[in-house]
Amino acid sequence: xxxxxxxxxxxxxxxxxxxxxxxxxxxxxxxxxxxxxxxxxxxxxxxxxxxxxxxxxxxxxxxxxxxxxxxxxxxxxxxxxxxxxxxxxxxxxxxxxxxxxxxxxxxxxxxxxxxxxxxxxxxxxxxxxxxxxxxxxxxxxxxxxxxxxxxxxxxxxxxxxxxxxxxxxxxxxxxxxxxxxxxxxxxxxxxxxxxxxxxxxxxxxxxxxxxxxxxxxxxxxxxxxxxxxxxxxxxxxxxxxxxxxxxxxxxxxxxxxxxxxxxxxxxxxxxxxxxxxxxxxxxxxxxxxxxxxxxxxxx
Ligand SMILES: CC(C)(COP(=O)([O-])OP(=O)([O-])OC[C@H]1O[C@@H](n2cnc3c(N)ncnc32)[C@H](O)[C@@H]1OP(=O)([O-])[O-])[C@@H](O)C(=O)NCCC(=O)NCCSC(=O)C[C@@](C)(O)CC(=O)[O-]
Numbered sequence: 443x444x445x446x447x448x449x450x451x452x453x454x455x456x457x458x459x460x461x462x463x464x465x466x467x468x469x470x471x472x473x474x475x476x477x478x479x480x481x482x483x484x485x486x487x488x489x490x491x492x493x494x495x496x497x498x499x500x501x502x503x504x505x506x507x508x509x510x511x512x513x514x515x516x517x518x519x520x521x522x523x524x525x526x527x528x529x530x531x532x533x534x535x536x537x538x539x540x541x542x543x544x545x546x547x548x549x550x551x552x553x554x555x556x557x558x559x560x561x562x563x564x565x566x567x568x569x570x571x572x573x574x575x576x577x578x579x580x581x582x583x584x585x586x587x588x589x590x591x592x593x594x595x596x597x598x599x600x601x602x603x604x605x606x607x608x609x610x611x612x613x614x615x616x617x618x619x620x621x622x623x624x625x626x627x628x629x630x631x632x633x634x635x636x637x638x639x640x641x642x643x644x645x646x647x648x649x650x651x652x653x654x655x656x657x658x659x660x661x662x663x664x665x666x667x668x669x670x671x672x673x674x675x676x677x678x679x680x681x682x683x684x685x686x687x688x689x690x691x692x693x694x695x696x697x698x699x700x701x702x703x704x705x706x707x708x709x710x711x712x713x714x715x716x717x718x719x720x721x722x723x724x725x726x727x728x729x730x731x732x733x734x735x736x737x738x739x740x741x
Contacts, residue, residue: 446670448707450486451694452617452647453479455722456507457488457522458691459679461500463726469503471725473510476519478718479676480511483710484694486518488541488673492528505535520581524555529569533576540573541617542566543583544608546601549592550585550621554684563607570612582608583649587618587633588625591686598629598636606640615645617673620660623653623689627663634667647671650692652678652731657692658700665704672697677719678731693732695719713738 456476460467472490479487489511490504504521513519520539523529532540544562545551551559573580586593587601605616618633625633630648637646648664648671650657661672675691695715701708716735723730730736 443666443668445665445704446668446706448670449665449701450671451484451697451708451710452486452488452671452673453484453676453694454488454649454673454691455479455676455679455694455719457490457501458673459675459677459722461491461498462680463500465726467500467725469506469510471722472503472507475676475718475722476507476511478714478721480514480517482714482718483708484715485516485709486520488520488522489537491522492531492535492537492540493522493524505531508535508537523569525565526568526572529572529578533572533578537578539579539581540569541581541583542569542608542613543585544604545585545590546596546604547586547590547593550590550684553592554585559604563604563611566608566611574612580613582611582613582616583619584608584616585619585621588620588629589622591622591684598633601633602637602640605637605646609641609645615647615671616641617647617649617671619649619673620651620657623651623657625650625660626656627659630660630663631667634664634669638667643668644670647673649673651680651689652692653689658696661692661697662700665706676715676732677723677735679722679726690731693719693734695732695734699734 491501495502521537523540650660674694674697676694678690678693680690
């Protein structure tokens with residue numbers, strides 16, 4: 443399969459990147475991050491989450507963040523919604539695209555959203571219905587597609603039915619998440635090969651965490667499988683509160699650098715993206731998790 447000529451990066455830094463942070467981050471800093479990412483040319487930014495603040499306190503201010511970002515035409519500003527309550531809160535905050543999230547492993551589903559996989563899918567049904575009524579697009583996530591922190595190895599055959607169900611419910615795109623970053627390129631290729639028998643490749647996305655240093659290789663493996671949408675996080679921010687030891691998502695800057703080297707278009711400005719990552723890393727008081735950003739800053 444030839445490489446795509448264009449790739450869409452779904453920037454999950456403000457949500458997946460920040461949700462695990464223990465230190466308080468002001469609404470102003472979150473807003474600045476989203477505005478910086480808009481200016482860098484991202485066409486899709488996951489801004490926050492309408493989940494229980496008891497479960498994920500860092501996302502509690504998402505409505506305020508939405509109220510203060512400068513939304514630019516042509517950019518999708520999305521949020522997670524785990525249930526109808528979350529969807530209604532998102533709607534009230536003016537969100538135009540939401541994401542529902544399921545898992546391929548029962549244990550992770552219980553720890554993350556306090557219900558079984560099948561109960562989670564039932565919870566999403568009224569969201570899909572309400573979304574249709576309000577003209578809101580819904581993206582779907584499947585977590586633990588290449589490994590689970592509680593159950594170990596996860597087979598592609600476990601992932602495919604969950605992904606298919608989300609697709610059949612009306613999710614326009616299904617993102618497959620290597621939540622704990624244990625996947626390798628061969629497993630990634632097999633995963634997409636199996637799932638693509640159920641969902642068109644153009645409607646699948648890859649979401650790789652870099653815990654084992656495999657994320658960029660897995661993005662490349664996915665490109666070879668005809669996947670052209672990837673979730674990534676500026677400065678490699680992130681981790682999942684319900685996957686102990688999980689490190690950040692693949693850094694957006696590193697993915698962009700590789701795509702540029704492959705001659706693949708994204709519409710994103712690398713220098714501006716690096717500046718956005720440097721700024722939030724300074725706010726968080728930590729080293730930038732993007733190797734490209736570190737290398738460029740050292741020049
Ligand atoms: C799903 C629930 C709510 C179930 O949690 P529950 O405790 O079973 O829910 P409940 O319906 O019994 O409600 C309990 C309390 O939460 C409130 N509540 C209920 N719903 C909401 C809501 N939407 N917003 C605000 N509050 C809410 C509700 O009102 C009630 O409040 P109380 O009466 O105790 O004061 C909870 O488990 C939850 O919020 N989980 C979120 C977990 C999460 O955000 N995880 C991280 C995102 S997933 C991820 O990172 C993976 C991904 C997507 O990036 C891909 C990958 O890498 O794999």
